[in-house]
Amino acid sequence: MTDRTTETSWEVERAFGLAGRRAIVTGASRGIGRTVAIGLARAGADVALVGRDEAALAETADLVRQARPSAAVSVHRCDVRDTASVRRCVAAVEDEGPVDVLVNNAGLNIRKKALETSEADWQTVVDTDLKGAFFMAQEVGRGMVARGRGSIINVSSVGGHVALRTGVAYAAAKAGVIQMTKVLALEWGPHGVRVNGIAPWYFRTPLTDPLLADPAYLRDVLDRTPLGRVGEVTELIGPVVFLASDASSYVNGHTLFVDGGMSVYGF
Numbered sequence: 114m115t116d117r118t119t120e121t122s123w124e125v126e127r128a129f130g131l132a133g134r135r136a137i138v139t140g141a142s143r144g145i146g147r148t149v150a151i152g153l154a155r156a157g158a159d160v161a162l163v164g165r166d167e168a169a170l171a172e173t174a175d176l177v178r179q180a181r182p183s184a185a186v187s188v189h190r191c192d193v194r195d196t197a198s199v200r201r202c203v204a205a206v207e208d209e210g211p212v213d214v215l216v217n218n219a220g221l222n223i224r225k226k227a228l229e230t231s232e233a234d235w236q237t238v239v240d241t242d243l244k245g246a247f248f249m250a251q252e253v254g255r256g257m258v259a260r261g262r263g264s265i266i267n268v269s270s271v272g273g274h275v276a277l278r279t280g281v282a283y284a285a286a287k288a289g290v291i292q293m294t295k296v297l298a299l300e301w302g303p304h305g306v307r308v309n310g311i312a313p314w315y316f317r318t319p320l321t322d323p324l325l326a327d328p329a330y331l332r333d334v335l336d337r338t339p340l341g342r343v344g345e346v347t348e349l350i351g352p353v354v355f356l357a358s359d360a361s362s363y364v365n366g367h368t369l370f371v372d373g374g375m376s377v378y379g380f
């Protein structure tokens with residue numbers, strides 16, 4: 114047997130690089146999805162941008178081309194709540210070539226207290242954040258399993274792990290994403306497909322800007338964050354590129370908390 118402890122040729126650029134890989138990013142029209150799409154392209158990947166707003170996706174495509182002019186970029190309109198739309202979208206992306214990476218990022222929140230949460234609120238949040246993520250993973254995973262390779266990264270939230278006053282439907286959906294990640298890792302690991310997740314705390318995006326604009330709310334967030342600041346969206350690129358790339362080749366079923374240490378806070 115080869116003694117790998119004497120290996121001296123491991124190359125960091127190659128391990129973390131995504132040259133020749135194709136990635137789908139859902140919710141790429143703004144916020145985390147846009148930033149991550151640009152980051153994946155900078156790491157060498159071609160990217161398929163998925164969302165409902167084609168004009169905003171086209172703006173992301175321009176930014177991706179600015180970031181790496183040689184990147185192949187495509188835009189695909191899709192509502193992740195609609196499984197027929199997901200199927201059409203993934204088929205269109207796969208028509209252009211096999212997919213190596215899926216970043217399941219599309220998501221939203223309706224911030225209401227439990228007693229005020231309607232059935233429609235629950236359905237909108239769970240259909241987008243959990244059902245949408247699952248059927249996107251299923252559709253992309255089908256091809257990955259057949260090809261025997263791939264990496265899926267599901268975007269959960271710290272709120273899927275600890276209890277926050279930010280909406281029960283969102284908490285349930287994001288907790289579901291963490292558990293879904295583990296089960297898909299278990300089922301698809303034997304086929305060479307890794308499934309992991311990230312769980313962000315507060316990052317400034319169109320989703321959180323209105324909340325963080327309230328000084329009292331921001332103070333509360335900062336008081337709970339050991340690093341004493343909210344995250345910059347670019348700080349999510351490293352974790353996603355790591356999980357997408359061969360650098361994480363033995364990481365499977367894990368959700369990486371990108372939270373400035375918030376989730377270790379015990380009060």
Ligand SMILES: NC(=O)c1ccc[n+]([C@@H]2O[C@H](COP(=O)([O-])OP(=O)(O)OC[C@H]3O[C@@H](n4cnc5c(N)ncnc54)[C@H](OP(=O)(O)O)[C@@H]3O)[C@@H](O)[C@H]2O)c1
Nearest residue numbers: 140142143144145165166192193219220270315316318320
């Ligand atoms: N920002 C944070 O601090 C934070 C913290 C924890 C977790 N997260 C999670 O990170 C992800 C991205 O958040 P963000 O802050 O970047 O939010 P954002 O700025 O509001 O962006 C959300 C993205 O999801 C897309 N989307 C929403 N519903 C969709 C649907 N039905 N079909 C397709 N795309 C849909 C939106 O596109 P269109 O509406 O144009 O279709 C948009 O591109 C979400 O899953 C969120 O829960 C964010």
